[in-house]
Amino acid sequence: MSRSWFNRLTFSYLPILVVVPAILMILFFVGSSELSKRETARANEVFSRQAVQSLDYSFRSIGEMMNREITSGEFSSFFSASENPYLAADEASRRLARLKLTNPLIDSIYVYRLADDAVLSNLSFGRLAGFPDRDFLQNVLKGPIPVRWSEPREISAFGEQPRTVVTLVKGIPLLTGERGLMVVNVSLDSVRELLREMIGQETSFIHLYTADGALMLGTETNLPSADADQLQSGASRAAAESNRELSAVSSAYTGWEIRGGVIGDSLSQILTGIWYVWIGGAALIVLLGIGWAVFVSRRNYEPVMRLLERLEALPPGTAQAAAALTEAAQISGESQTEKSGEQAAGERSDRRVRRAQSADEFARIESTLSAMIARAEADRQRQREDIGYRRREFFRELLDGSRVVGAEEWEAETTRLEAERGTGSPAQNANFGRAVVGLLEIDRPDEFNRAYSERSRELLRYALANAAGELAEGRGARIWAEWLPGGRMGLLLRFADGNVVSQASGIAQELVIWVAAHLKCTVTVALGDELNGPEEIARGSREADEAMGYKSSLGGARVIARKDLRKGAAAELYGVLRTIRELAQAYRLGQPEWKEQLEELLGELRAALLPKDDLSGLMNVLAYQLLREMMELPGEVKELWRTEAAPKLSAALEHFDTLDELEPAVRSLLDEYAVRLRLLRESRSSHVTLREVRAFIDANFSDPNLSLSLIADRFELSSSYLSRLFKDAFGENFVDYLAGVRIDSAKKLLKETTDPIQDIALRVGYANYMSFSRAFKKIASTTPGEYRTRSKTESGKE
Numbered sequence: 001m002s003r004s005w006f007n008r009l010t011f012s013y014l015p016i017l018v019v020v021p022a023i024l025m026i027l028f029f030v031g032s033s034e035l036s037k038r039e040t041a042r043a044n045e046v047f048s049r050q051a052v053q054s055l056d057y058s059f060r061s062i063g064e065m066m067n068r069e070i071t072s073g074e075f076s077s078f079f080s081a082s083e084n085p086y087l088a089a090d091e092a093s094r095r096l097a098r099l100k101l102t103n104p105l106i107d108s109i110y111v112y113r114l115a116d117d118a119v120l121s122n123l124s125f126g127r128l129a130g131f132p133d134r135d136f137l138q139n140v141l142k143g144p145i146p147v148r149w150s151e152p153r154e155i156s157a158f159g160e161q162p163r164t165v166v167t168l169v170k171g172i173p174l175l176t177g178e179r180g181l182m183v184v185n186v187s188l189d190s191v192r193e194l195l196r197e198m199i200g201q202e203t204s205f206i207h208l209y210t211a212d213g214a215l216m217l218g219t220e221t222n223l224p225s226a227d228a229d230q231l232q233s234g235a236s237r238a239a240a241e242s243n244r245e246l247s248a249v250s251s252a253y254t255g256w257e258i259r260g261g262v263i264g265d266s267l268s269q270i271l272t273g274i275w276y277v278w279i280g281g282a283a284l285i286v287l288l289g290i291g292w293a294v295f296v297s298r299r300n301y302e303p304v305m306r307l308l309e310r311l312e313a314l315p316p317g318t319a320q321a322a323a324a325l326t327e328a329a330q331i332s333g334e335s336q337t338e339k340s341g342e343q344a345a346g347e348r349s350d351r352r353v354r355r356a357q358s359a360d361e362f363a364r365i366e367s368t369l370s371a372m373i374a375r376a377e378a379d380r381q382r383q384r385e386d387i388g389y390r391r392r393e394f395f396r397e398l399l400d401g402s403r404v405v406g407a408e409e410w411e412a413e414t415t416r417l418e419a420e421r422g423t424g425s426p427a428q429n430a431n432f433g434r435a436v437v438g439l440l441e442i443d444r445p446d447e448f449n450r451a452y453s454e455r456s457r458e459l460l461r462y463a464l465a466n467a468a469g470e471l472a473e474g475r476g477a478r479i480w481a482e483w484l485p486g487g488r489m490g491l492l493l494r495f496a497d498g499n500v501v502s503q504a505s506g507i508a509q510e511l512v513i514w515v516a517a518h519l520k521c522t523v524t525v526a527l528g529d530e531l532n533g534p535e536e537i538a539r540g541s542r543e544a545d546e547a548m549g550y551k552s553s554l555g556g557a558r559v560i561a562r563k564d565l566r567k568g569a570a571a572e573l574y575g576v577l578r579t580i581r582e583l584a585q586a587y588r589l590g591q592p593e594w595k596e597q598l599e600e601l602l603g604e605l606r607a608a609l610l611p612k613d614d615l616s617g618l619m620n621v622l623a624y625q626l627l628r629e630m631m632e633l634p635g636e637v638k639e640l641w642r643t644e645a646a647p648k649l650s651a652a653l654e655h656f657d658t659l660d661e662l663e664p665a666v667r668s669l670l671d672e673y674a675v676r677l678r679l680l681r682e683s684r685s686s687h688v689t690l691r692e693v694r695a696f697i698d699a700n701f702s703d704p705n706l707s708l709s710l711i712a713d714r715f716e717l718s719s720s721y722l723s724r725l726f727k728d729a730f731g732e733n734f735v736d737y738l739a740g741v742r743i744d745s746a747k748k749l750l751k752e753t754t755d756p757i758q759d760i761a762l763r764v765g766y767a768n769y770m771s772f773s774r775a776f777k778k779i780a781s782t783t784p785g786e787y788r789t790r791s792k793t794e795s796g797k798e
Contacts, residue, residue, distance in 0.1 A: 021282040021289075028278055037246075040262060044204070045247035048260040051198060051206060055191070056253045058105055059149060059168075065099065066170045066182055078120065079113055079172065079179045089125050097122035105194070107165050107187035108155070111172070112137055113180045132157050133183070136167065140181065145171045149254050152188060152216050164188045166216075192217045205263050207245065211255035220263060391417040395482040399437070399490055401538030407432050410534040420478045420494075421469045435531040436504040437540030438491035439548050440464065440511075443522045443556035444657055445487055451520065460519060464489060464511075471510050475503065491525070492537065500530050501563055508559040522557035524548070529562055549611035555658050565609070576604050580622050585740075587670065588629035588731060590678055598670065602663055615659065619666075623649050632731030637680050645673045689715060690729045693722070694737075701741045704767045708734045742766070743779045750788040757784045 069075065074095055077088035092111065100106045100122055110121035110133075117128040119137075128134055133155055140146065149166045156162040165185040171177020195206045196219045208216040245259040394413060397403035405413065410432055414420055442448050452460065465481045472479035472493060480492040493504045508525035515523045528543030547562040554560060579601045586594035601622070605615060623646065630641040648669055656662035693711060700706055711734075712719040726734050742764040749760045761772035776784050 021286050025278055025282050041246040044260040044262070045249065047199065047204070048206070048247045048249040048258045051195060051260070052249045052251050052258050054194070054198065055256075055258070056251050058103075058194070059186070060253055062103060062106065062184055062186065063168055063170075065103070066168065066184060067174065069095070069099065070170055070172050070174055070182060075111060075172065075182075078111065079115075089120055092120055093122055093125065096120070105186045105190045107163065107185045107190065109182075109184045111180060111182050114178070115180075133185075137181070137183070140169055145169055145177050145181070149186075151210055151212075151214075155185060188217050192219060195219050199260075203263055205261055207259045207261075209257045209259065211257070213257075216256070387417060391419050392482050395419070395480065395490060395492075396484060398492075398534070398537045399484070399541040401541075404535050404538070407534060414480070420480045420492075421473065432534050433494050433496060434500045435492060435494040435537075435540070436500050436527055436529075437531065437537060437544050438493065438504060438508060438525055438527045439541075439544040440468070440489040440491060440508075440523055440525050441548060441551070442487060443524055444661070446655065448521050460521070461489070463519070464515065464523070467514055468507075468511050471507050471514070475507055477503065477507065490541070501527060501561055505559050505561055512557060512559060516557060524551050524556045525559045526551070527559065527561045546611070549613065550609065552612035552615045552656070552658050553606065553609050555660050576601065576608065576618060577621065579604060580618070580625050583622070584625040584629040587626060587674065588633065590674070594670070594674070598667065602659070605659060616653065616656075619653050619662065623653060629731070637677055640676065640680065641673065645669065689717075690725055693726070694730070697738060698741060701738060701745070702763060702765045704765050706738065706765065738765075739775050740779060743776055746772070746776060746784065747780065747787065750784060751791045757788075760784070 075092050078092040080088070096109050096111070100109050108121060110119055112119050112128070119126060119128055119131045128137060131137070136153065136155075146169055149168050152164050152166055154162045155165055165187050167186075168184050170182045172180045172182055191208070195208075195217075199206060199219065205218060205220045207218045210216055245261040247261070248257055248259045250257045394403070394417060398405070449457070461483055465483070468481050468489075468491060469479055476496070478494040481489055483489050491508075493500070493507065495503055504527055508527060512523055512525060515521065526544045526548035528540035528547065531537060531540045543562045547560045547565060550560055550565060579597055583594055583597040583601060586597055605618065610618070626649070627641070627646050630645075631638055633641075649666070652662065652665040652669065656665070693715060696711060696714065697706070708723060709719050712722045715722070717725075723734055726732075726737070730737060732740075746760055746764045749755060749763065750757075753760075755763075757772075758769050761769050764772070766772035766775070773783060776782075776787070780787055782790070
């Protein structure tokens with residue numbers, strides 16, 4: 001290594017020593033400026049509040065003084081007609097003079113007697129017509145007495161300069177003012193002097209604004225004296241706005257607003273002075289830093305050289321070289337001092353040769369250290385992956401029951417594998433305690449997989465596991481969460497005491513709500529029953545899986561606890577199967593009642609609360625029954641259903657997650673093909689005639705003499721031709737269709753009436769009971785009497 005490394009090491013510090021102080025100076029100036037502004041604004045706001053309180057106190061005391069004087073009766077003699085008017089006026093005038101002297105803010109005070117328009121002040125007594133403040137009093141008398149201080153206005157007596165005041169008027173008596181008024185004028189010049197005494201005039205100022213935002217006065221010397229017209233002029237506003245207002249506080253009593261701030265650029269002058277001091281100090285620090293950098297670089301130069309010497313002496317890339325590199329870094333300075341001057345000169349010559357052979361010796365150090373770090377990191381990663389794999393396998397074995405452990409083995413394995421997270425009580429950590437097994441499943445997994453990439457899905461799964469752990473910790477539980485094959489996450493929650501299933505349900509519900517609020521998906525959590533030992537974990541897993549099976553009926557984005565499920569709800573499915581058969585028959589015949597029967601079927605399935613396997617089986621029965629009925633229709637219609645509708649319906653049944661997801665798919669498919677089947681039927685030339693034939697049968701089926709030949713004559717068709725058309729259009733012959741209509745009507749009568757069966761047979765078109773009984777048993781697979789008995793039994797159960 002030559003001196004160039006020393007130079008490079010030295011000059012690498014210098015830009016830092018120059019740039020960093022420069023940035024610090026800028027940041028300091030900006031930060032201190034902002035901080036000073038904030039502190040100034042805060043202090044100014046505190047002072048403005050004090051000023052508002054002082055003004056409120058002064059003005060409120062004037063109002064209270066007026067109330068006392070009016071209610072005390074001091075001026076009663078002045079307003080009484082029985083008293084000596086001159087003596088009463090003199091006493092009242094003296095009283096007004098004393099009141100003015102008690103408060104230096106009062107400019108003038110007078111009372112007005114309504115009976116004779118007399119006005120009495122501390123200096124004069126006269127009539128309203130000759131009073132200088134006549135206009136103001138007349139405006140007050142036109143309306144209700146104002147309850148607040150007036151806006152700034154000008155008043156002037158004869159031979160005096162105009163002055164700006166604010167006025168408070170009180171009625172005499174206070175509530176009605178029927179005898180007269182008391183008026184107090186406060187000079188804005190007095191208010192201005194009061195505010196100046198509070199703040200001084202060197203650095204701060206106060207602006208007083210009306211409730212409407214009009215400038216009333218300012219404490220600066222460059223603002224004019226309190227003159228209502230001048231204060232609203234453009235010049236005065238410009239003078240006021242040249243000083244920055246930092247705070248604003250409104251008075252609840254007067255409605256006025258005080259705004260305070262700093263005069264001119266006094267704040268910037270202070271900051272500029274600090275800035276110059278900082279620049280000088282920073283320049284000195286930079287110079288000292290440059291000297292220190294040169295000293296440190298020179299001192300660090302030789303140890304780096306010794307490190308390279310030892311590295312050159314060893315084969316690169318080997319473990320022995322790495323160990324030697326570590327040893328070389330720890331060589332003390334004592335061994336270097338033992339070298340003679342001649343050896344040092346020889347070493348410098350060798351270094352020049354090595355520098356010519358290798359452009360950058362530090363690259364050698366970097367590659368060696370990188371290899372060591374990479375090797376160590378790889379070892380740690382393999383260890384972590386091995387622990388993670390063994391933890392997942394152990395969890396899976398516990399859930400599927402392939403491994404059963406006791407309490408001691410449980411504690412040892414979970415501690416070694418770092419399986420659980422959470423605090424819990426010491427007893428809970430040492431013993432298994434009471435637990436619940438749960439399963440978490442992402443709703444609509446196909447949409448979830450399409451919406452996210454594999455990496456995004458992994459991140460979301462990690463977020464779900466982490467969220468479950470934090471929620472469990474927040475409730476004092478210990479949790480073990482692992483993702484299982486098949487896309488489910490297993491949960492093992494342990495609690496110290498209490499109703500563990502209810503506590504676990506609370507945590508699971510919070511997790512479901514958190515996922516819905518923060519992630520673009522929803523989850524369902526199923527919980528098994530309470531466990532009392534680790535050997536029962538497999539049972540809890542089976543119970544949670546059983547509860548998850550009811551997700552299809554209950555819907556997703558919820559918590560399903562096995563203890564809350566109603567058992568035995570799927571025991572009686574005869575009514576569901578009957579509804580399926582009736583739905584399929586009505587759909588084949590194109591009757592609009594199939595939609596009502598579909599609604600009835602869906603309602604029965606929801607009420608039954610079936611697990612997914614049972615629900616899927618019943619929906620497949622519906623698909624089979626529809627296929628069976630449609631195969632009885634003519635070839636074109638049959639082929640449409642077999643090649644298009646049936647495969648689509650089967651696909652929908654294979655991929656549904658919940659009944660709520662399956663319902664719109666089945667409804668839209670049946671609606672679509674009902675329209676297409678109707679169009680196919682109507683496209684045939686004889687369909688209108690057949691529709692009329694069917695309507696004729698439905699209206700006259702109760703006629704015992706109704707036959708194919710009678711209908712053929714009625715519609716001027718041959719019996720054989722009508723029979724063939726009927727079979728092609730409706731998938732069954734005339735006799736079977738007529739018997740089906742009659743038996744359906746008989747079923748309704750058997751259910752809804754108590755008429756004798758013989759009478760019912762006559763009403764539906766059978767001349768004798770035996771014919772009716774044979775036809776009924778052929779179609780309904782039971783006798784009329786048995787059907788009525790069973791119907792009443794089912795109605796009683798409902």
